[in-house]
Amino acid sequence: MDPAELTERLRAGDTRALARAITLVESGHRAAGAVLKAFRGGKKSKVVGLTGSPGSGKSTLTDRLIEEARKRGEQVAVLAVDPSSPFTGGAILGDRIRMMRHHQDAGVYIRSLASRGALGGLAGAAVGALALLEAFGFERIFVETVGVGQSEVDIARVADTTVLVLTPASGDAVQAFKAGVMEIADLFVVNKFDLPGGERVVQELKITLEIAPARPGGWKPPVLSVVATKGDGVAGLFEGLEAHHAHLIKHNLLEAHRLERARFQVESVIQEWGRRRTLAGKDLVALVAAGELTPEEAAGRLLKQTAHEPGF
Amino acid sequence: MDPAELTERLRAGDTRALARAITLVESGHRAAGAVLKAFRGGKKSKVVGLTGSPGSGKSTLTDRLIEEARKRGEQVAVLAVDPSSPFTGGAILGDRIRMMRHHQDAGVYIRSLASRGALGGLAGAAVGALALLEAFGFERIFVETVGVGQSEVDIARVADTTVLVLTPASGDAVQAFKAGVMEIADLFVVNKFDLPGGERVVQELKITLEIAPARPGGWKPPVLSVVATKGDGVAGLFEGLEAHHAHLIKHNLLEAHRLERARFQVESVIQEWGRRRTLAGKDLVALVAAGELTPEEAAGRLLKQTAHEPGF
DSSP states (O other), rough: OHHHHHHHHHHOHHHHHHHHHHHHHHTTTHHHHHHHHHSSSSSEEEEEEEEOOSOHHHHHHHHHHHHHHHTTTTOOOEEEEEEOOOOTTTHHHHHHHHHGGGGOOOOOEEEEEOOOSSSSHHHHHHHHHHHHHHHTOOOOOEEEEBSSHHHHHHTTSSEEEEEEEEEETTTTTHHHHTTTOTTTEEEEESSSTTTTHHHHHHHHHHHHHHHHHGGGGGOOOEEEETTTTTTBBBHHHHHHHHHHHHHHTTTTTTHHHHHHHHHHHHHHHHHHHHHHHHHHHHHHHHHHHHTSSSEEEEEHHHHHHHTTSSSS | OHHHHHHHHHTTTTTTHHHHHHHHHHOOOOOHHHHHHHHHSSSSSSSEEEEEOOTOOOHHHHHHHHHHHTTOOOOOOEEEOOOOOTTTTTTTTHHHHHHGGGGTTTEEEEEEEEEOOOOOOOOOHHHHHHHHHHHHTTTTTEEEEBSHHHHHHHHTTSSSSEEEEEEESSHHHHHHHHTTTTTOOEEEOOTTTSTTHHHHHHHHHHHHHTSSOOOGOOOOOOEEOBBBTTTBBBHHHHHHHHHHHHHHHHHHHHHHHHHHHHHHHHHHHHHHHHHHHHHHHHHHHHHHTTTTTTTHHHHHHHHHHHHHHHHH
16 A cells, blocks of 8 residues: 555544554654655644553553543543563553453554664654554544653653553652653552552652652642552543643643654654664774774764765 | 873873863763873773662672772772762762772772763763773773663663672562663672562572573573672672673673674764754754654754764
């Protein structure tokens, strides 16, 4: 299928074409750019990122949030992002199956993203997939990431609203701290609140947030407690998402956020380009190792070489 | 002081000149490149990276390893790298003071690195500082990082031998897993082994490592237990470091590692350049946000613009 035909079918609301287009983006196919440019617009989606440790119950929570969004009549998409570590790779499959029950619902589209083929890396691919889902008309997009590392922080940056899911398990909050995720979350959710220590974690978080730097527009991240398996507190969380979105609009932050997302996308392309070029530029790297060139000089040469190549 | 004079003083073994040169690298000063090129060579240092959660006792362990290296007559440098999160910034100061007792020893040089001024980011600055310390003649360099995030993984890549420090505290090993640090460590150390659960963590790690992918040259990462506060097991750990270094030489991996370090350095420069250029290139980013340009096209334009600028 050529980009023009694919775009036509996307405009017609064909979900198989959507799956195909996301795969193009995921694999870094040349045609992806043409499709992304041709198929755009429509209403803006509300993009909610969910991050947290494996075992924090993110997927069960996402499942509940889908329910909640559907009750309100929203068309919902879920983008499950897996950085495919050699250790954690494939972990997401079980989660996808758990969310399968929504697969019967035409108003719900679930997709996982695992490849690193795209020039902008996985985060870049996520932004591309997000643009497609938005143009396709989903009013709500949940981006779920596995783990709490840098790549998760990066991916969270593409969401309008970021939710950090924690549990009463000891050290969870402390770890989130260290990973720098505390700074980026707009809402904190203590899931499995019915386990021992739930109230303690909530209090710890609240104290920590009091000394945290102010957020844009004076937003104060709430700490919410839920029991996703039972659905307790999920409606309250959904209202929290809406409140944050209203805050973004009121303070004119949504547009700034979209610009930051685009900036991040361009930066991701450059990063991945740098990774590939330094892998290919063995001669220049050897000169750096031998002390004949500084890293800056080698980087400058790679830049100049590439600038003269057609097609970039 | 101009680069030539600084280099002269470095060659004369002036540690104040060394401190000055590292500051140039840290702040991304233009003169840093000239000094790095002029002041090189000498023997290769054995570079050992230590990483692990705050509270794992890395600094106390590093202190013990300094002792051990000094017993063997080695000249030792410590590079303490702090990514300066708004939350963790400054945490390293206490650690430095703890290591202060070695400051009286002319065979020990301790330096922390915190700025992000260098074009290659913090990791790039660490590589630059490492090159200076090596040229200065230190036979052993310990690179200590705070936390277990991506930047720590990156920084660990610059070491010849990477040690992951864990404790019997619940969840520590699991967190290391998630952060992808398990894959990069050459030796695993369970510190505070005298606390409850020490043996269990050692066994868990051993089981996990059995299913881990093979390491270059067939290296099997050992799991060692120590009590750094008492010095128990530190001599054994030092022998483990030596064994890994011998393995690298035997399998001709040291050179490959140096090349990987240089590659990483060039990549870091490109990453930081991308971060700065996309921050400055607001017009291009706005075109991406508006869908007029793909991220790849915007990245290409930034590349072409920069390639024509003098000095890069």
